[in-house]
Amino acid sequence: MRISELSERSGVSVPTIKYYVREGLLHRGELTSPNQARYDESHLDRLRLIGALTEVGGLSVAATRDLLQVIDGDQRPELGDLMGLTLKRVDGGPGDGGDVSEEDLAAADALAERHGWHVHPGSALREELARVMAALEGSGFELTPEWLDGYADAAGQTARLDHDYVEGVTNLDGVLRTVVVGTVLGERLLASLRRLAQASEARRRHGG
Amino acid sequence: MRISELSERSGVSVPTIKYYVREGLLHRGELTSPNQARYDESHLDRLRLIGALTEVGGLSVAATRDLLQVIDGDQRPELGDLMGLTLKRVDGGPGDGGDVSEEDLAAADALAERHGWHVHPGSALREELARVMAALEGSGFELTPEWLDGYADAAGQTARLDHDYVEGVTNLDGVLRTVVVGTVLGERLLASLRRLAQASEARRRHGG
């Protein structure tokens, strides 16, 4: 198909498609002449993936490109490594902005240890957790063990579900894609469900 | 204290403090003369809250202002309503970008119903859930009931923990602030913990 049809079928404007090609998110169409290229289902598929990661997953175009390169690569990165990659979000997320104190890191480590999680000292995940915990405390939120451990248990449950799911994926080519999509969109899914559950719980407890 | 001291103690630059005042996130200092104002602990406290919501929570300045206005207001909005307010994130989140199909909405409703959650038909939460589920499916992720329901259970657990926590808050003035902070930062906490748990689970299952 030509670019205009790709645009129509994907809902992505022609200039934006060209922009994604420029930025390395989408492979070029096959040139049939100097100013004519053919696009196929793989382009449509890719645009859907890009849309899912950026619009729904909230990733920046740059972060999306990095992730897509991992998916495209031949190598098989460790799943643990992959999780770190997706930290760079559109808004920077909690992944930036200065240092974290030793105390905060210790509190994060303590929580991780209570749940049997081994955390690498230089991990970005560790710093992020510490930063979030520090922000909660700094906002007058008292981090009780019940709340914290309950959250950790819920997180552990989703992690087990993710791994169960991935083990059930037979198509080897799709594993990486599945992990990336599941990690990025799973986070949004969990957030949505949490809001919904909060609203329902509010009705249950306080009537309405 | 003067603005320079506020800046030093908060780590926020003087121009940025002025910007927050302009944008309505921070109350003006008390004028002691036409070009001199006094700031106090309440300003410091507020700057910490702003920082937590924007830098860690990922909210835009506009969304932060809206939320702060709710916290400041005399009225006591329903907790359920509050959840919807915080949907507007820096990156727009999944809260925008076109319509959702009836099928997707039906799938979202079915999931909600299985977990006893009553969802208002016009709810932004409902659309968001549908959008995320549609994005997952559109990315080749097969939404199995085990995975989906497992996530919903985890979300339900966090919602109960949140409400337990809020019921334990005695300071009535702080309830709204607690809800907002807990909702926004709790989401980031859960995401961090999930990544950490995923990495640990990977090591547990595949060695390393």
Next chain:
DNA sequence: CGTAGTGGATAGTGTGAGTATCTACCTGAG
């Protein structure tokens, strides 16, 4: 006294994510 600091207003900057325009050049209906 004088210089560093201040409140408030207005204008400018840098980044991210697209849009718009332009130049060849090709394709396909009539």
Next chain:
DNA sequence: CTCAGGTAGATACTCACACTATCCACTACG
């Protein structure tokens, strides 16, 4: 064959956002 309209690729432009920088009149204080 003709020619309106689509196309690849490059470059330039726009828009929103979150700050920054300047300016001015003025004031606190060593």
